[in-house]
Amino acid sequence: MNLVDHALYALIAGGALLALVRLARGPSLLDRVVATDTLLVIISAGLAVHAALTQDPTVVPVLVVVALLAFVGSVSVARYIGGMLLRSGTGDGRDPGLPVAAEERENRS
Amino acid sequence: MTAWDDVVAYSCLLAGAALCLTAGLGLVRFPDVLSRMHAGTKPQVLGVLLVMVGAAIRLDGWANAWMLLLVAAFQLLTAPVSAQMISRVAYRRRHVRRDLLLVDEFGGAGHQDVRHHGDEPGDAPPEQPGPGQPSS
Amino acid sequence: MTVEPAATRLRHQVPLIVWLVLVWMLLWGTWSWANLLSGLLVALAVLTLLPLPHVVGGARVRPVPLLAFLGHFVVDLFVSGAQVAWQTVRPRPVTRSAIVRVQLRADSDLLLTMVAEALSLVPGSLVLDLDREEKLITLHLLQVRDLAAVAEEKASVLRTEDRLVRAFGSPADVARLSAAPAAERLP
Numbered sequence: 001m002n003l004v005d006h007a008l009y010a011l012i013a014g015g016a017l018l019a020l021v022r023l024a025r026g027p028s029l030l031d032r033v034v035a036t037d038t039l040l041v042i043i044s045a046g047l048a049v050h051a052a053l054t055q056d057p058t059v060v061p062v063l064v065v066v067a068l069l070a071f072v073g074s075v076s077v078a079r080y081i082g083g084m085l086l087r088s089g090t091g092d093g094r095d096p097g098l099p100v101a102a103e104e105r106e107n108r109s
Numbered sequence: 110m111t112a113w114d115d116v117v118a119y120s121c122l123l124a125g126a127a128l129c130l131t132a133g134l135g136l137v138r139f140p141d142v143l144s145r146m147h148a149g150t151k152p153q154v155l156g157v158l159l160v161m162v163g164a165a166i167r168l169d170g171w172a173n174a175w176m177l178l179l180v181a182a183f184q185l186l187t188a189p190v191s192a193q194m195i196s197r198v199a200y201r202r203r204h205v206r207r208d209l210l211l212v213d214e215f216g217g218a219g220h221q222d223v224r225h226h227g228d229e230p231g232d233a234p235p236e237q238p239g240p241g242q243p244s245s
Numbered sequence: 246m247t248v249e250p251a252a253t254r255l256r257h258q259v260p261l262i263v264w265l266v267l268v269w270m271l272l273w274g275t276w277s278w279a280n281l282l283s284g285l286l287v288a289l290a291v292l293t294l295l296p297l298p299h300v301v302g303g304a305r306v307r308p309v310p311l312l313a314f315l316g317h318f319v320v321d322l323f324v325s326g327a328q329v330a331w332q333t334v335r336p337r338p339v340t341r342s343a344i345v346r347v348q349l350r351a352d353s354d355l356l357l358t359m360v361a362e363a364l365s366l367v368p369g370s371l372v373l374d375l376d377r378e379e380k381l382i383t384l385h386l387l388q389v390r391d392l393a394a395v396a397e398e399k400a401s402v403l404r405t406e407d408r409l410v411r412a413f414g415s416p417a418d419v420a421r422l423s424a425a426p427a428a429e430r431l432p
Contacts, residue, residue, distance in 0.1 A: 004119055011126035018133025022145070030142045030199050037191060038136055038149040041184070042129045045160045048177070049122055052164035057173045064272070067180045071187035078194040081202075128330055135333035144342060147329055147371055147387045154366060155326030172274025179271040189365030193372045196385060200344075200373055 005053050012046040033077045040070035114166055121163030128156030142199040150192045157184050262288045310411040317408060321367040328369065332388055343386045343395055344373065347402045350421050351410050352380060359413065360406050367405060369398060 019042060023035040044066040047059045135148025161181045165174040262285070269284030270276060351357055357380070361372045364384065374383040384402065389395050410418050 004123070008122055008126050011123075011130045015126075015129035015131075015133035018130070018137050022133075022136040028142065028202075030195060030202070031145065033195055034142065034145050034149045035136055037195075038132055038153060041153050041157055042133065044180070045125060045129050045157050048157075048160045048164040048180075049126060052118065052122060052160075052167035055167055055169070057168050057170070060168070060173050060176050063180045064176060064183070067183050068187075071183070071191055074191040075194055078191065078198050081198050128326060131330040131333045135329065138333055138338060140338070143371065143373075143385045144387055146385075147369075148333060150365060150371070151325045151329045152333070155322055158322075170274075175271040175274045179268065185366070186362070189362045189372065192365055193361065193375075196371055196373050 008049050008053065009046075012042060012049055016042045016046065029077075029081060033074050033081075037070050037074040040066055040073070044070070118163045118166035121159045121166070125156040125159030125161075125163060128152040128159065132156065143196050146192050146196050146199070150188050154184055154188050157181065258292055261292060265291060305413070305415065307412055310408065311413070314408040314412040317405075318363060318366075321405075325367055325369065329387065341389055343389045344383065345386060345395060345399060346381050346383050347399050349380045349382055349403075349406055351406060351414060351418055352421070353415070353418065356410060356414055356418065357382075360409055363405055363409060364402060367401075370402065 016039060019035050019039040023032055023039065026032045026035055044063050047063055047066070051057060051059050051063075129152075132148050132153045135152065136145050139145045139148055158181050161177040165177045168174070168177075265288035266281065266284040269287055270280050273280050349357065349360060351360060354377075357375060357377070361375055361382065364370050364382070365372050369386050369388065370384040371387070372382060373385050375381075376383075382402070384398075386395065386398055389398065407422060410422055414422075
């Protein structure tokens with residue numbers, strides 16, 4: 001372990017921590033989705049850094065999975081929040097039938 | 110493995126890791142969802158690309174290099190897609206700091222929900238009163 | 246789904262099959278006939294079980310404009326990464342952003358998708374919405390100084406589209422480009 005290795009791990013950990021801060025503070029659900037997406041990509045970058053430093057290719061297939069998982073996760077949450085509006089053809093015209101956001105439903109019941 | 114390889118690999122890794130840090134920094138510092146989206150896509154994609162290049166140089170064997178290339182390609186293809194989906198929903202839900210906008214040619218009406226959902230930022234003026242009283 | 250001759254169907258699906266086989270081989274990481282055959286089988290199974298709408302219509306690849314586009318794209322990628330990174334670390338916070346609409350000229354699903362993907366990765370812009378019928382793209386710009394900067398960003402969007410269409414578009418698309426010079430079509 002030399003200085004550069006420590007610096008690399010510190011940079012990645014700093015990025016992940018800041019993303020976690022946004023995840024905890026984020027006023028809305030969308031902020032948290034963005035933070036989760038970024039966090040997963042930072043994690044995959046961290047795994048790649050670890051693989052490169054130890055010259056151990058065991059985690060490389062995990063990278064593929066994590067990279068795809070980040071995408072699928074954020075897209076499905078975006079679709080869930082967007083509800084029906086993503087299905088509405090050109091995007092103009094108001095959608096009266098949006099589902100109520102989950103937080104709100106919990107608050108009311 | 111020669112010394113030059115290591116120098117190139119380490120500089121790629123360092124630049125990539127630094128870009129990951131700035132992505133996190135941008136997430137915390139930027140004012141609204143759309144700006145945070147910028148931080149979450151651009152430095153991020155470049156950072157991951159650089160880290161993958163560095164890792165591919167460090168790891169021996171073409172099999173690993175191909176798989177890292179695949180990860181980078183997925184990243185390039187998918188990051189804009191998820192960013193677009195999230196930012197479109199964000200605009201609809203009024204998660205935009207309108208006081209920071211210089212111009213808005215999209216025109217709020219018709220592209221934003223009329224109803225208040227209860228998770229908007231405080232400065233987004235609701236056109237119809239009240240969180241918790243959805244019309245449906 | 247419309248009924249069409251098997252030959253056209255196959256021709257439309259060849260690029261997809263090639264792409265899927267390529268991904269399969271990259272996943273395995275080694276080249277062998279067994280990988281090629283099993284990849285082919287998996288690709289065919291995927292395309293039969295989950296049929297996709299055709300997007301690859303009338304696209305062609307021109308090598309020289311493609312190289313020009315790729316060169317610009319890589320430079321833009323680095324510039325935008327550095328730019329956004331600088332905006333996060335500098336002491337002054339982001340004060341002015343903008344949402345603009347740009348009238349595009351390409352008229353094919355594939356081209357518009359590629360334009361949107363490329364625009365998300367170039368400096369300062371993020372795609373908010375794409376109106377397929379009107380060919381209007383809506384972008385969010387991070388940190389613009391004044392209206393002149395906004396106009397400059399719009400012009401650069403059109404330049405990106407120009408390069409992409411010249412690299413991949415059909416002759417009709419390229420003709421539409423020269424019919425409407427970039428500067429005059431700003432809405």
